[in-house]
Amino acid sequence: MLDLIKLRRQHGYQAIPDIKNAKILSTHRGYPIIDESKCVSGCSDCENVCPTNAIKVNPLSIDLGKCIFCGECERACPGGAIKFTNEYKLGSTGRNNLIITSGKLFADYEKEAIELRKEIHKIFGHSLKLRQVSAGGCNGCEMELAACGNVNFDMGRFGIDFVASPRHADGIVITGPITKNMAPALMDAYKSVNSPKIVIAVGACTISGGVFEESDELNRSFLNEIKIDLYIPGCPPHPLTFINAILDFIGKKI
Amino acid sequence: MSWIEIKNLQSVLLNDIPRLKVEDLRDQLIEKIKSGKRLVQFFGDAENGDVVLYAIAADDNASKLFIASTKFTSQKEFQSITPEIPSAHLFEREFFEQYKIKPEGHPWLKPLRKGIAGIDSSEIPYEFFSMKGEEVHEVGVGPIHAGIIEPGHFRFSCHGEKIYHLEIKLGFQHRGVEELFVKNNGRPGYLQKLSESIAGDTVIGHAGTFARATEALCNISISRRAKLIRTIALELERIAIHLGDLSALSNDVGYLTGNSVFGALRTKIINTTMAICGNRFGRSLIIPGGVNFDISPELRENISSTINQVNDETALAAEVLFSSASVLERFEKTGVVDKATALEIGMVGPSARASGVAVDIRSDHPFGAYEFFPVHKLTLNSGDVFARSYIRFIEIQQSVKIINDQLENFTEGDVYKAISPLEPNRLVVSLAEGWRGELAHVILTGNDSKIKRIKIKDPSFHNWFAVSLAVRNEGISDFPLCNKSFNLSYSGFDL
Numbered sequence: 001m002l003d004l005i006k007l008r009r010q011h012g013y014q015a016i017p018d019i020k021n022a023k024i025l026s027t028h029r030g031y032p033i034i035d036e037s038k039c040v041s042g043c044s045d046c047e048n049v050c051p052t053n054a055i056k057v058n059p060l061s062i063d064l065g066k067c068i069f070c071g072e073c074e075r076a077c078p079g080g081a082i083k084f085t086n087e088y089k090l091g092s093t094g095r096n097n098l099i100i101t102s103g104k105l106f107a108d109y110e111k112e113a114i115e116l117r118k119e120i121h122k123i124f125g126h127s128l129k130l131r132q133v134s135a136g137g138c139n140g141c142e143m144e145l146a147a148c149g150n151v152n153f154d155m156g157r158f159g160i161d162f163v164a165s166p167r168h169a170d171g172i173v174i175t176g177p178i179t180k181n182m183a184p185a186l187m188d189a190y191k192s193v194n195s196p197k198i199v200i201a202v203g204a205c206t207i208s209g210g211v212f213e214e215s216d217e218l219n220r221s222f223l224n225e226i227k228i229d230l231y232i233p234g235c236p237p238h239p240l241t242f243i244n245a246i247l248d249f250i251g252k253k254i
Numbered sequence: 255m256s257w258i259e260i261k262n263l264q265s266v267l268l269n270d271i272p273r274l275k276v277e278d279l280r281d282q283l284i285e286k287i288k289s290g291k292r293l294v295q296f297f298g299d300a301e302n303g304d305v306v307l308y309a310i311a312a313d314d315n316a317s318k319l320f321i322a323s324t325k326f327t328s329q330k331e332f333q334s335i336t337p338e339i340p341s342a343h344l345f346e347r348e349f350f351e352q353y354k355i356k357p358e359g360h361p362w363l364k365p366l367r368k369g370i371a372g373i374d375s376s377e378i379p380y381e382f383f384s385m386k387g388e389e390v391h392e393v394g395v396g397p398i399h400a401g402i403i404e405p406g407h408f409r410f411s412c413h414g415e416k417i418y419h420l421e422i423k424l425g426f427q428h429r430g431v432e433e434l435f436v437k438n439n440g441r442p443g444y445l446q447k448l449s450e451s452i453a454g455d456t457v458i459g460h461a462g463t464f465a466r467a468t469e470a471l472c473n474i475s476i477s478r479r480a481k482l483i484r485t486i487a488l489e490l491e492r493i494a495i496h497l498g499d500l501s502a503l504s505n506d507v508g509y510l511t512g513n514s515v516f517g518a519l520r521t522k523i524i525n526t527t528m529a530i531c532g533n534r535f536g537r538s539l540i541i542p543g544g545v546n547f548d549i550s551p552e553l554r555e556n557i558s559s560t561i562n563q564v565n566d567e568t569a570l571a572a573e574v575l576f577s578s579a580s581v582l583e584r585f586e587k588t589g590v591v592d593k594a595t596a597l598e599i600g601m602v603g604p605s606a607r608a609s610g611v612a613v614d615i616r617s618d619h620p621f622g623a624y625e626f627f628p629v630h631k632l633t634l635n636s637g638d639v640f641a642r643s644y645i646r647f648i649e650i651q652q653s654v655k656i657i658n659d660q661l662e663n664f665t666e667g668d669v670y671k672a673i674s675p676l677e678p679n680r681l682v683v684s685l686a687e688g689w690r691g692e693l694a695h696v697i698l699t700g701n702d703s704k705i706k707r708i709k710i711k712d713p714s715f716h717n718w719f720a721v722s723l724a725v726r727n728e729g730i731s732d733f734p735l736c737n738k739s740f741n742l743s744y745s746g747f748d749l
Contacts, residue, residue, distance in 0.1 A: 027532040051447040070538040140454025164400035181371040217430035
């Protein structure tokens, strides 16, 4: 009994108090800043080392929907044209927003990345229940989504939770590149959610196929039929990335 | 003809691997396994229209690996070895699925990954085992599960609450990983990143295993400092997952203090990994030739103080957890896998050690920095949920000690060395002890010095069957607890 009290004291209060302004380690690779003027002419080293073809040169851009944030481009660049910052609020409602071009500062990205829709705020602004579907996810995104509910991030305090049944959910969260074998189950889960419903794509694999883009074992036809409402890039996205994207998406004031 | 004998990470010319008659390979493999060796790999490779089957057995006591092969030209079947060697069960199914050569007499020949969802009529349909009888009923769960976990289908045959049989149908996560390695064999940078995504909970484990295989095929050895950093990362991964598992196990028995406390401790460990390499799971740390990130003296101090603090707090939390009567009531004598069964089905990792099987690749087939110091193999005997939980706690303590030792013995030197092209026409076996158990990558290179075949094995490949056996005669409500006590990978199995 005494040990239990001691343990509770030692544990203390773990939740991050101000989730919108939470500090993250400087080593974390988040939003990349591109300065094309530093490019060495004729060089395409970054494009060559990129494992997911997220980078294009002339003009230089990085597609966060493909990027796995490995930082190989930053290391390969002889001129220092690419610099990953630790800015973690990367969620976006538009696919095209995820393509970062030269000179785009994080503040500009953040301003326009998430479009607040009135009806979303009205319906889901106070409470949002989500059903997660792993469709070929490697368990990286899955573990980070599970971590959103732990004592540190405690997403439940904002009225946002993962639920067991799609019947209880307001939307689905997809992880993984969508394998052939999971495609039917994913569609079933989507159809089982009552309208109005939202779809959130988490991680490079879901958004673009990621490192599995060229696999013959995928069936991404779901994405041709169903509109994605929110993109959350990363490999895997940090829990702070996920939670903040959702809070901004539903316009939750905290 | 005798089998060629090699060591972990020692590459061998493909031509030097003995080619036996199919019957001889079968007989000799059975003899080897029955005399105490362990089946490590059993896989095919297409060669000029024929199929070559490679079998690899490990002598864990002598740190040796034995390889032989056989060739199928027109022959489309062979006599299954599974009835004699149950641990070959999934290997033979995999070989059949990939090369259409049938193991005659296999007791459980079903699809493994392809055709699992029953969407393609050209593939073999999957048929479940079914039980009939009064009051016998079936419960199907999945592929989508209640929690935020990967998909797989579980089919329980029950009588009342009691499970008679559990059939686990996986393959939903199949992403064609092995094919992607071969398809992109001209892009070594991509391949290293792909290896990190084989199983996203074993990033350091798989990435390190793949990188060491690559380095062995280039015939280079990396600096001691790089090896130490990889070892620290691998042990941090082990600590983090074990803490996460203790948290989840606590949750599964309604012990919420454990759930909160171990979960918070895990966060500290994965944030330490992020302090090293910028990612909570260690992505981008390991590259062939060394590591991308050095550990500064200041960071060494931070790591040391964090893990020592976590170690102390874990000790207190474990003391409370393992002395709680309500927890022990659920943990003890639940989901038992005895030692004989564990050996028979070829279990690996902490789950095997919890059943009294002393197998630990760090000690049996040392790799990387584990060549410099011995790792004591920790075993328990009861093989129940308690043993699989408690072994995680004592392994955390062991890993903390290993990391502290590495930090004290940190050496100077570069952390990266440029690699040369792979040597052609060779085979290498790379074994490592991930947090879940034995990781085994086998790479074969072609004439063009590129990867022509890779065979990847996650420890889950051996251990999933143990889950089926563990839940027999248990109440169905204990399934989540039993399953969590193994915590196996779906994507690592499905590839």
